[in-house]
Amino acid sequence: MAIELGIVLDLPAADGDPAALVDLARQAESAGLDLVALRGEAGAEQGLDPWTTAVWLAGRTTRIPIGIAPDLNSPDPGGPGPAYPSVVAKAQQSLEVLAGTRFVTPDAGWVVAPPDAGAEHIRRLADAGAPVVVPARSAEDVRRIAGLVAKENRPAGRSAAVRARRRAGIDYDGVPASLADVAIEPGDPAYRRVTSTYLRGGSPGLVLRPRTSDEVADAVAFARRHRQVPLGLRSGGHGISGRSTNDGGLVIDVGALNGIEVLDAAQRLVRIGPGATWKQVAAALDPYGWALGSGDYGGVGVGGLATAGGIGYLSRRYGLTIDRLRAVELVLADGSRVRTSKQDHADLFWAVRGAGANFGVATAFEFEVSEVRQVGWAQLVLVSTDLEQSLRRYGELTSAAPRDTTVFLVTGRPRQGRSVIQLYAMVDQEDPEVIIERLTPFTELGALAQQQVVRTSYKDVMALAADVGPDGHQGMGEPVSRSAFLPALTGDVARDVTRLLRSGLVYFFELRSMGGAIADTPADETAFAHRTPAFQVTAMGADQSRLNAAWDGLGQHFDGLYLSFDTDLRPQRLGDAFPPRVLSRLRELKRRYDPDNLFRDNFNIDPRLTEEHTR
Amino acid sequence: MTDYGHDLLFGLFVTPSAQNAPRVLELAATADRAGLDLVTFQDHPYQPALLDTWTLLSYAAARTERVRLSGNVLSLPLRPPGVLARAAASLDILSAGRFELGIGAGAFWDGVAAMGGRRLTPSQGVDALREAIAVIRDLWDTDARGVVRHQGPHYPMTGAKRGPKPAHDIQVWVGAYKPRMLALTGAVGDGWLPTVEYLPDGVASLPGLNARIDEAATAAGRAPAAVRRLLNVMNVRFSPTSRGLLDGPPQQWVEQLADLALTHGVTAFLVGGDDHTIAERYAAEVAPAVRELVARERGR
Numbered sequence: 001m002a003i004e005l006g007i008v009l010d011l012p013a014a015d016g017d018p019a020a021l022v023d024l025a026r027q028a029e030s031a032g033l034d035l036v037a038l039r040g041e042a043g044a045e046q047g048l049d050p051w052t053t054a055v056w057l058a059g060r061t062t063r064i065p066i067g068i069a070p071d072l073n074s075p076d077p078g079g080p081g082p083a084y085p086s087v088v089a090k091a092q093q094s095l096e097v098l099a100g101t102r103f104v105t106p107d108a109g110w111v112v113a114p115p116d117a118g119a120e121h122i123r124r125l126a127d128a129g130a131p132v133v134v135p136a137r138s139a140e141d142v143r144r145i146a147g148l149v150a151k152e153n154r155p156a157g158r159s160a161a162v163r164a165r166r167r168a169g170i171d172y173d174g175v176p177a178s179l180a181d182v183a184i185e186p187g188d189p190a191y192r193r194v195t196s197t198y199l200r201g202g203s204p205g206l207v208l209r210p211r212t213s214d215e216v217a218d219a220v221a222f223a224r225r226h227r228q229v230p231l232g233l234r235s236g237g238h239g240i241s242g243r244s245t246n247d248g249g250l251v252i253d254v255g256a257l258n259g260i261e262v263l264d265a266a267q268r269l270v271r272i273g274p275g276a277t278w279k280q281v282a283a284a285l286d287p288y289g290w291a292l293g294s295g296d297y298g299g300v301g302v303g304g305l306a307t308a309g310g311i312g313y314l315s316r317r318y319g320l321t322i323d324r325l326r327a328v329e330l331v332l333a334d335g336s337r338v339r340t341s342k343q344d345h346a347d348l349f350w351a352v353r354g355a356g357a358n359f360g361v362a363t364a365f366e367f368e369v370s371e372v373r374q375v376g377w378a379q380l381v382l383v384s385t386d387l388e389q390s391l392r393r394y395g396e397l398t399s400a401a402p403r404d405t406t407v408f409l410v411t412g413r414p415r416q417g418r419s420v421i422q423l424y425a426m427v428d429q430e431d432p433e434v435i436i437e438r439l440t441p442f443t444e445l446g447a448l449a450q451q452q453v454v455r456t457s458y459k460d461v462m463a464l465a466a467d468v469g470p471d472g473h474q475g476m477g478e479p480v481s482r483s484a485f486l487p488a489l490t491g492d493v494a495r496d497v498t499r500l501l502r503s504g505l506v507y508f509f510e511l512r513s514m515g516g517a518i519a520d521t522p523a524d525e526t527a528f529a530h531r532t533p534a535f536q537v538t539a540m541g542a543d544q545s546r547l548n549a550a551w552d553g554l555g556q557h558f559d560g561l562y563l564s565f566d567t568d569l570r571p572q573r574l575g576d577a578f579p580p581r582v583l584s585r586l587r588e589l590k591r592r593y594d595p596d597n598l599f600r601d602n603f604n605i606d607p608r609l610t611e612e613h614t615r
Numbered sequence: 616m617t618d619y620g621h622d623l624l625f626g627l628f629v630t631p632s633a634q635n636a637p638r639v640l641e642l643a644a645t646a647d648r649a650g651l652d653l654v655t656f657q658d659h660p661y662q663p664a665l666l667d668t669w670t671l672l673s674y675a676a677a678r679t680e681r682v683r684l685s686g687n688v689l690s691l692p693l694r695p696p697g698v699l700a701r702a703a704a705s706l707d708i709l710s711a712g713r714f715e716l717g718i719g720a721g722a723f724w725d726g727v728a729a730m731g732g733r734r735l736t737p738s739q740g741v742d743a744l745r746e747a748i749a750v751i752r753d754l755w756d757t758d759a760r761g762v763v764r765h766q767g768p769h770y771p772m773t774g775a776k777r778g779p780k781p782a783h784d785i786q787v788w789v790g791a792y793k794p795r796m797l798a799l800t801g802a803v804g805d806g807w808l809p810t811v812e813y814l815p816d817g818v819a820s821l822p823g824l825n826a827r828i829d830e831a832a833t834a835a836g837r838a839p840a841a842v843r844r845l846l847n848v849m850n851v852r853f854s855p856t857s858r859g860l861l862d863g864p865p866q867q868w869v870e871q872l873a874d875l876a877l878t879h880g881v882t883a884f885l886v887g888g889d890d891h892t893i894a895e896r897y898a899a900e901v902a903p904a905v906r907e908l909v910a911r912e913r914g915r
């Protein structure tokens with residue numbers, strides 16, 4: 001068994017020698033010891049402040065973990081009371097940012113050996129699994145202590161400081177060997193890069209990062225043994241409804257499965273991993289003169305979008321992203337790997353196109369992509385003093401537009417009676433004259449404040465998304481978003497939406513025009529069954545319950561919702577996402593393929609419930 | 616003309632950004648290497664984007680050798696004086712006398728409350744600070760006999776052990792703008808540490824505010840010179856043409872700083888910008904020239 005060995009130092013009284021403290025810590029570090037623990041001298045004068053001293057030692061050494069005995073932190077009874085716990089917690093986080101995971105929280109525990117303990121004694125004390133520390137007062141002591149345990153019996157894995165950050169209920173030592181080298185836990189230096197997603201902050205207990213579908217199966221097996229903690233699936237980290245980060249749970253991050261491979265050029269058949277982003281996909285297809293309609297933002301991952309729908313700038317022309325799917329490979333809850341298509345596991349192939357996150361981890365997608373050459377692309381900013389009228393007119397214009405023209409509208413709270421309307425438009429035509437002709441009517445929705453119209457490639461539009469930096473996503477808190485499908489943008493809708501926006505509850509409001517090729521696919525062909533709405537609407541706010549109250553009030557205008565943009569967790573939302581027949585079929589499949597409800601981070605269809613719960 | 620005759624201190628006013636932590640530490644190292652006198656950090660514990668300033672001060676002190684450090688200013692409402700006194704004394708001991716205590720009554724009470732601190736009115740805040748300074752100095756005073764007792768109401772103590780004793784006479788610099796805070800600064804502070812951008816009329820406010828401090832000092836039986844005048848200038852830039860305070864060529868900086876010293880008695884200048892080049896040029900092209908100019912003028 002590996003023995004973690006360190007020294008314990010008496011926090012000197014003011015007249016002690018602080019420089020000697022640093023010398024001993026440095027000697028322990030260069031002797032390869034694993035811990036410097038600080039403790040108080042019994043009955044001593046008011047000594048140095050433990051935290052300040054620990055930070056000082058961390059600053060004067062480079063690697064060795066530093067701990068503070070718990071009794072040192074108890075305030076003196078006649079004194080002025082302790083530090084605020086929130087400030088103490090922040091101090092510990094800050095040290096981690098400054099020096100890495102160096103501070104060993106007292107609950108990690110360590111055993112103090114007597115100063116004259118021999119090798120045998122140390123070995124016995126170490127049996128409990130905690131580090132052993134021996135009092136040291138001189139360089140000579142440190143040398144002798146370091147010699148007590150041979151180097152090869154010292155641990156090579158994570159230090160006590162790192163292990164002290166581990167969360168309850170996770171079998172860290174049981175992480176499958178295939179995943180152990182790239183797994184990230186809270187004390188690891190890379191941890192801060194994997195906690196957040198694009199829109200959400202989190203603090204998962206363990207992030208598993210499989211590189212192959214076999215490793216995904218290992219990760220799923222590990223997750224099966226951890227049903228009591230949350231499980232998130234992550235591909236590109238742009239989940240809104242999908243909780244791809246969490247607090248204290250597991251995350252299976254398939255970002256490394258990001259291959260893009262042309263299988264058959266004649267049929268335009270392309271195989272894509274879930275970890276690729278739509279920006280990467282567009283860039284890879286562009287040289288062939290191809291594109292695959294995705295969403296409006298190139299940073300989004302393939303895994304989350306291609307299992308839910310994919311409403312984007314090319315949907316009216318070529319259908320939803322899932323409509324281009326020919327096969328999906330999944331790792332199911334029981335660890336089996338299946339290929340789903342119209343021929344194989346047709347039931348799962350149906351389910352994964354709209355409710356995929358309930359059924360497994362998608363490890364590869366095969367798409368038949370489209371021939372797309374140059375497109376027209378416009379970003380217009382308009383100022384409207386009559387939002388209601390502008391919305392109504394936008395509704396008329398988009399309904400009359402041909403399939404090659406897709407215009408999304410974004411606005412927020414009106415200020416001083418004026419609404420800033422942003423239009424994002426794609427015209428799948430190469431001829432500049434046609435592009436201008438298609439877009440001109442939209443410039444009348446308000447006073448044109450800015451316009452940019454270019455002939456470009458789909459790839460360049462996707463490339464507008466910023467790359468995620470080396471520090472990963474930086475989202476904080478929780479997004480607050482509601483979604484709905486609109487059968488039509490009537491005058492009543494325009495009026496009620498205008499009232500909602502005036503209330504200030506919604507800072508981001510988006511209308512996506514649908515129709516066209518989306519409706520060419522029969523409703524029963526995919527679990528995404530809302531084929532006929534004219535628009536998908538999204539509203540983002542700051543407070544979920546207040547947004548819910550306002551959004552529920554517009555319910556009479558809506559017919560269902562697109563799950564990807566909705567963060568409401570009330571059970572009725574499941575009924576909005578899936579019409580009754582679709583939902584009961586999905587639940588039957590869920591009972592068959594995931595009876596223990598392992599996959600549950602995104603519009604979860606609980607196999608143990610019935611449709612009663614969603615009314 | 617007011618000149619209290621203190622030696623001149625040149626330093627940095629650094630944002631303790633968590634995201635740029637390596638850069639923050641490098642700025643401290645640059646100041647140390649380039650020969651600046653002080654590195655100071657704002658303290659807003661409720662700001663998630665910022666580091667814990669106490670931890671940063673301790674860590675930066677450990678990674679430097681000669682530069683002095685201070686909070687600019689520490690937020691009393693989230694740093695109980697008993698804890699602070701001991702931590703400050705400890706850092707002073709560990710760093711061989713390189714710590715000074717910049718402190719303020721607190722602001723952003725929503726943030727303070729969100730961290731579990733008590734929400735005070737501005738006037739209670741002033742009283743709490745006055746009490747805190749007394750508590751801190753008593754805890755440092757190991758030559759006095761017996762335990763430390765304080766009535767409160769903010770920081771009652773029924774018998775606290777004294778110590779540890781700081782390695783040097785730690786200066787208490789107060790961030791103050793309003794009359795009661797200025798009066799407190801004059802009565803008990805070792806220094807006054809405002810930010811020029813927050814003064815109602817910028818540098819033009821200095822004579823009036825200085826006079827309040829002088830008055831309060833005199834009323835407390837102290838010499839006005841017992842209170843050093845420091846100044847933060849957040850927005851600074853070296854640029855070819857002169858645009859404003861510390862926004863122009865180095866020679867302009869030199870003249871402006873010398874004027875602040877000789878006309879307004881300001882003898883510590885802490886500049887913002889969070890920028891290496893500014894720090895290095897400030898140390899090399901400005902500080903020595905200001906020292907020389909002020910010495911010459913004082914010698915006349």
Ligand SMILES: Cc1cc2nc3c(=O)[nH]c(=O)nc-3n(C[C@H](O)[C@H](O)[C@H](O)COP(=O)(O)OP(=O)(O)OC[C@H]3O[C@@H](n4cnc5c(N)ncnc54)[C@H](O)[C@@H]3O)c2cc1C
Pocket residue numbers: 197198199232233234235236237238239240241242243244254274294295296297299300301302303304305307308309310311312356357360361362363564565601602
């Ligand atoms: C800025 C932005 C713009 C967007 N624009 C559009 C748009 O135009 N059109 C559109 O349709 N949607 C859009 N979305 C929604 C987006 O499609 C979903 O949020 C999607 O889930 C993100 O996928 P991801 O892989 O990046 O996210 P992740 O956060 O990695 O995953 C989100 C969820 O997807 C599921 N999931 C992820 N990977 C897998 C997998 N391999 N197998 C099974 N399930 C998985 C999980 O439930 C997970 O919680 C947008 C989102 C954002 C943030």
